[in-house]
Amino acid sequence: MSWASVPPPPGIQRASYGYTQTTTAYTPVQVRQGFSQPYSIQPQYQPYAAPANFPQLQPDPSAYPQQQQPVGSQQQQKIDWPESVRLYVQRSFETKNLLPDVTRAEMETKLKETITYAKDAGIMYTTDWDQMPLPQRLVQAERQQALMGAMGASTMTNAGAVIPATAPANPKKRKSSDLSEPDQSAPMAAASPWRNTKGLSLQDRTSKPSNGKPAKMDEPLPAKSKSQKLAEKRQRRFDGGYQSSYRSPSPPPSDGPIAGTSTVLEKRYLRLTSAPKASNVRPEYILHQTLDLLKKKWRKESNYGYICDQFKSLRQDLTVQRIRNDFTVSVYEIHARIALEKGxxxxxxxxxxxxxxxxxxxxxxxxxxxxxxxxxxxxxTANRTALNDAIADLTTAEKEERAIKHALNVRSALALGNYHKFFQLYLDVPNMGAYLMDMFVRRERLAALCAMCKAYIKTLKLRYITEELAFESDAEAAQFIIDHNGQDALEERDGTIVLTVGKAKQHFELARKEAFRSVDLKGQI
Amino acid sequence: MDALMQEFKTAYSAEKGNDLAKTLSPYLPESPEKLRSIWESGDSRTIREDLEFLFTQGNPARLRLSREESGGWQEVYFAYWKALGEILAVEGQRTDGVKSTWTKVYESWKVFTNSLIRGYTNCEFENWTIPCLYIAGKYSRIFAMRSDAERDANGDDLGATYQDEFDPETEKHKSLEDCGRQLNRIFNTCLSDRAPLSESRKWGIYYAINLLFKTYFKLNQAFLSRNVLKALSAGRGDMPDFDSFPKSQQVTFKYYEGVLHFLEENYEEAEKHLEVAWLLCHKDAKRNLELILTYLIPCHLLRTNTLPSAKLLEPYPRLQELFGPLAEAIKKGNLRAFDQALQQGEDEFVKRRIYLTLERGRDICLRNLLRKVFLAAGFTDDDPPVRKTRIPLAHFVAAIKVSDGEGIDTDEVECLLANMIYKDLMKGYIAHEPGIVVLSKSGAFPGSGL
Structure with missing residues (x-):
């Protein structure tokens, strides 16, 4: 796919997300009619954050080069407006489409925003302008959304069972989506312990920064600090084709956490290089809705690139607002489970x-x-120091809990080279631990085979190896041996397949050394 | 202030580094009156002029101070004076009632340390004055730890970061981390001196390294010590002989070097360095000897399969308690007792980071048990009789069942035996189908006299 072959700008994750899918969860029809859905998203002009559900956004890989236009010159460039855009503008101003409660100025602003965004994002030619909601509709929807937000409506209207897209490949393992999550709506109201312990409410902190002046995010700022300028310069270098060169001045780093005002459910993740803007940060009640939406999307679409990105921005919004409560925990837990599942x-x-x-x-x-x-x-990761710390963290009661006991037993079985016990533990892992054990089961099999080859004489039945090392079948065991160059050592005798240990030994020793040397510590996707 | 300057002059003209360092001591409990009078004799508006007067007018000829050097010391004493103000304030000893925090003390002491380092790099401070750097480093570490503890107790929120990739653990030790960087500067100040050895700051290097090691271990970042060792070995060529440094510094250095190897599971090297430390350590430094043994004993267990004698442990009741039950279980080949002893001492073992090492002593315990089975098999009827080397697997299963007390099946026993053979703790092979273990005629259990 030519899309993927173009190197993404540095600092921005290469991910195509859901945009490449032609069937988005939200069709324009829904956006226009279903205003009751608090999470329908309107295109907005935002630096960095592409409106996640830009209606009918269908990037065509062949159109991608257009996005590579030099960014800085875009403002001055004479634009050759496509016919569809002209028609869209025309339609917007048709009398029958005008809405009484949306002023012309509002509408024009929105229109300009929408088109500028499309232009800057390089999707002007790929957007289906015929299906694009008219600016007055967008303004209306936004108002609706703000209203919903103000009322704190967090109920999801899209209830209904969602069937996982794919059946679990391995019945042994639980999927992250199988895990029953506790009801998230309850802890929302409770103030975070962080706030309690500080004795200062979030409000106090934001409204009284240490310099004594009231913090106004939208206040025009005096001269930018040098580091800020540098940060912006650096940011510009990395921005590539994702935004125009213009950036609104960012607020100075405030002393306390900020309180977000954004009501957009989805947001792309971008590493912050300066203090966050309240308008780009979602408050906690919106984040609750975001989490619900992401859980649903994960079950339905299982698009990890998209989900991971969304979770990262979700975590970021929690961090910048210093939200540390049970909801925070559940966000991290769910993301951790999904990441585990995807390795x-x-x-x-x-x-x-x-x-x-x-x-x-x-x-x-x-x-x-x-x-x-x-x-x-x-x-x-064979991190002994950390392992020691992890054990030190446990209380006596925790050591008796099944999952922890299991993990500790795995550890001690490996420490003592007790592969028999290890593979029995591998067959019965609580929760999603099997995804982790999968990561090191290959190297432990090699280690076990090395010991077997040295300790036994002549031959071993393949069946025995299959059972001892917890292979699914003889065929899988044989394949494992062949994969490590042991094909010569496999032969058939009296109707059963046996492994000649003397012949296989050196191959396994070699593979074992290799496997134990390369423990990928940070295997980030 | 005058009195302090008098002390400075005396120490300086006699070139007595330790005396000079004493004039910069911030240790309040020792001489609270003196420190307070130093602080009160200064006035923040005139202190700089006062210092300049004392340094330049007060008989400069006798001190042979160059202009740069004099300026450097003025900076040092100015910073020292300010730090004293914070220390007195935090201890509630200021007559003007001003309060302070340990974080402020740490920061002011950092300024002091930096002024001293600048003195060496820019103002020609001589190498005999190095004990001043010791004082700076020593208290930097102490103040940093107090600052961290204070913040922890107050529950102060630091996170000025907007990323969630920060490690909360390191946030907790923010001051000490910073202190690590300061100490590293002191280390480099010593290391990078190219003056001839007789007047080189290299003589301060092990003091600095030991402080760094202590800090890194405390921060749970012992691995950072590796960089120090690397830098050290890169510059080894023009370093004074290790033997010519004070013994106390040698012992501390060797101890940390040994423990570092120990944590990296390099028991051979660990044993080497710990042994040097053990032999050099002063006989009355019980606490240090005990620390060295804490790591040396597990090393010996794994490397040479030997256990500490009762006589060795006699003066150290804590070590007796720590290792006694384990050693007893290993000697007897009693798996259940071993597991219990390991579990009993787990918290302490984990705290000292020897749990994962000691656990591997179970192999030796098992070896001793298997050896007993071999002995129990007796001799053949041949003349002269030789030991029976073909032993049914069932015998080993029975032995382990008795010793372990837990349900264990034949497959697991086979697995344990395979491991013994793989690790060269036992010589021989297993015939799987007939269920027979054939042991080597000579040296079936290497190193155990059989």
């Missing part, structure tokens, strides 16, 4: 690190489950 250890590890701190501060969640993962993770 994205880098993200998983980030979540795990935060979870450890969150649990330590006394927040609820599933500490047992995640403490067990943590042990398994450090077994995988």
């Amino acid at each position: 994205d250890l880098g993200e998983y590890n980030q979540c795990q690190t935060q979870l450890r701190a969150l649990y330590a501060s006394g927040l609820k969640g599933s500490p047992i489950e995640f403490k067990a993962y943590r042990i398994l993770y450090f077994i995988h």
Whole structure:
């Protein structure tokens, strides 16, 4: 696919997300008629954050080069407006389409925003302008949304069972989507312990920064600091084709957490290089809706690139607002589970690190489950120091919990080279631990085969190996041996397949050394 | 202030580094009156002029101070004076009632440390004055830890970061982390001196390194010590002999170097360095000897399969408690007792980071048990009789069942035996189908006299 072959601008994750899918969850019809849905998203001109559900956004790979136009010159460039855009503008101003409660000025502003966005994002030629909601409709929808937001409506209207897109490949394992999540609506109202312990409400902090002046995010700023300018310069270099060169002045880093005002459910993740803008940050009640939406999308579409990106921005919004409560825990837990399922250890590890701190501060969640993962993770990365710390973290009661006991047993079985016990534990893993164990099961099989080849004489039945090393079938065991160059050592005798240990030994020794050397510590996708 | 300057002059003209360092001590409990009078004799408006007067007018000829050097020391004493103000304030000893925090103390001491480092790099401070750097480094670490503890106790929120990739663990030790960087500067100030050895700052290097090690271990970032060792070995060529440094510094350095290897599971190197530390350590430094043994004993267990004698442990009741039950279980080949002993001491073992190492002693325990089975098999009827080397697997299964006390099946026993053979703790092979273990005629259990 030519899209993917173009290197993305540095600093921005290459991910095509859901945009490449022609069937988006929200059709323009829904957007126009279903205003009751609090989470329908309107295109807005926002630096960085592409409106996630830009209606009928269908990028055509062949159109991609247009996005590579030099960004800085765009403002001055004479634009050759496509016919569809002209018609769209025309339609907007048709009398029959005008709405009484939307002023012409509002409409014009919105229209300009919409088209500018399309132009800057390089999707002007790929957008289906015939289906694009008219600006007056967008303004109306936005108002509706703001209203819903103000009322704190967080109920989802799209109830109904969602069937996972794919059947679980391995019945042994639980999927992240199988896990029953506790009801998220309850803890929302409760103030976070963080706020309680500080004795200052969020409001106090934002309205009284240490300099004594009232914090106004939209206040025009005096001269930018040098570091700020540098940061912006750096940002511009990395921005590539994703935004125009113009950036609104960003607020100075405030001392306290900010309170977000954005009501957009989806947001692309971008690493912050300056203080966040309240208008780009979603408040907690919106984030609750976002989480619900993401859970649904994950079950339905299982598009990891998209989900991971959305979770990262979700986490970011929590962090900048210093929201640390049970909801925070559940966000990290769910993201950790999804990352585990997809083998994205880098993200998983980030979540795990935060979870450890969150649990330590006394927040609820599933500490047992995640403490067990943590042990398994450090077994995988062969990080003895961290493993020692993980054990030190456990209380006596926790050590008796099934998941943790299992993880500890895995650890001790491996430490003592007890592969028999190890593979029995592999067959019966609580929660999603099997995804972690999968990461190191190959190298442990090699280690076990090395020991077997040295200790036994002549031959071993393949059946025995299959059973001892928990292969699904003899065929899988044979394949494993062949994959490690042991084909010469396999032969058939009296109707059963046997492994000649003397012949296989050196191959396994070699593969074992290789496998134990390369533990991928940060395997980020 | 005058009195302090008098002390400075005396120490300086006699070139007594330790005396000079004492004039910069911030240790309040030792001489609270003195420190307070130093602080009160200064006036923030005139202190700089006062210092300049004392340094330039007060008989400069006798001190042979160059203009740069004099300016450097003025900066140092100015920073010292300001730091004293914070220290007195935090301890509630200021007569004007001003309060302060340990974080402020740490920051002011950092300024002091930096002025001192600048003195060496820019103002020609001589190498005999290095003990001043020791004082700076030592208290930098102490103040940093107090600052962290204070913030922790107050529950202060630091996170000025907007990213969630920060590690909350390191946030907790923010000051100490910063202190690590300061100490690293001191280390480099010593390391990078190219003056001839007789007047080189390299003589301060092990003091700085030991402080760094302590800090890194405390931060749970022992691996950072690797960089220090790398830098050290890169510059080894023009370093004074290790033997010519004070013994106390040698012992501390060797101990940390040994533990570092220990944590990296490089027991051979660990054993080497710990042994040097053990032999050099002063006989009355019980606490240090105990620390060295804490790591040396597990090393010996794994490397040479030897256990500490009762006589060795006699003076150290804590070590007796720590290793006694384990050693006993290993000697007897009693798996259940071993597991219990390991579990009993788990918290302490984990805290000292020897749990994962000691756990591997179970192999030796198992080896001793299997050896007993071999002995129990007795001799053949041949003349002269030789030991029976073909032993049914069932015998080993029975032995492990008795010793372990847990349900264990034949497959697992086979697995354990395969491991023993793989690790060269036992010589021989397993015949799977007939269920027979054939042991080597000579040296079936290497190193155990059989």
